[in-house]
Amino acid sequence: MSAVPPDPRSVAGQVTDPELPTLTLADLGVLRDVRTEADGAVVVEITPTYSGCPAMGVMRADLLRALHEAGFGDVDVRTVLSPAWTSDWISAEGRRKLAAAGIAPPGSAPVRTDGPVPLQLGPPRRTADCPLCGSPDTEELSEFGSTACKALRRCRSCREPFEHVKEI
């Protein structure tokens, strides 16, 4: 059986997120592009979810290792900052996997405008169904959770706390 050369896109597409290992970087919308240049070099583009995301270095190392192991010798993993990552880029599959892992997926990101960002003095308007029992009756405990991209919520029906990927 002759070996079919692997597609770098599918190799990179299997690499998982270091913080949420049930999701791939592609599911999260962090993997922006994989292409093969004319000289055979593979160029991978990733974007950070938040400016301070400490996992970028691990993602880079994981992508390099996966592609090297698949036989690609010349791999360049590049950071792209623009356009900025938005939670809207999490795929339908990514949302399903988040919910299955007990993490509520984000709703639609706020509409972005060029002008001043309006002050939000009331409680955050976000809602999220409980990923454990499905109840819509949940409350936010904190806008900031165990990682930069998550808030902490609690279900008023089953009383369980859960995490929620913030809309950004």
Next chain:
Amino acid sequence: MVHEETVYDALANAHGEAGRWAFGTGFDDPLAGVDTTVPGGIDPADLGTYCLMLGDDALVLAQRLTEWVTRAPELEEEVAIGNIALDLLGQARLLLARAGSVGVLGRSRERAGATIPDEDALAYFRDPDEFHSTALVAAPDTDFAQAVVRLLAAATVRLAVFSRLRSSRDPVLAAIAAKGVHELAYHRDHAARWVVRLGDGTEESHRRTRSAVDAVWPLLAELFTPTDVETRLAAAGVAVDPAGVRDEVRDVLGQVLGRAALPVPAWPVGTPPRGRRGQHGPELAELLGTLQGLARQHPAATW
């Protein structure tokens, strides 16, 4: 096929046998693969200095906020403050790396040695008078009320500046700003809700928050006077003239204080931008002593 047990092993192995410099972020260049070419007509020295102004504000405030971890009034608030500090540290890394990419390293490079990344050389190996941060971010917190009032003020100013910077002629700065705007909106609104909760809370929380406002307001005086660098870069479409954000900042802060049942102090009379020019009080030297001490004592340490 070798798979590391933890992400930390993967990270350590990514740096090979030589080990990593012990005190840096160690992850990698936050601008890896980003086109850092400076567009025509922009003075790289001015651009680098401006990035230090914005980056130093973020680095210094991140350090101050981190002092609340283990001391915040609630566990959730520690997590929140840690997250906000991490966002700011991320902005600082990008901005200091941008300054380094245009060659603005000052004397930090000779002190740091050749192997330490630009962002770390700038963070750990500059003296206080080489920092361009404002007094607002360096002031120590006397209590939690002051921490949230200062965060409110600093995040409001920074959000107003970053909103405008999204259209900067420097595409790297514009991208950093566009990313930061969403983070800063979270920071500002979080701080604002705490100010309302405390100001419109008990007699004691109201008294303390009012004192905090009185302590923080004078620190706004230098923020809206542009330096020559900002004036030149604003004219070139690269930077934001801070004088142009003053009314927006005053309006937002007034809204929050109004909801917090707190009197709005008289707006301070503008003063020269001392912090931006490297003129600081002892608070910054104290803070940098904590931040930099170990790295400077063991500049070549690896692990």
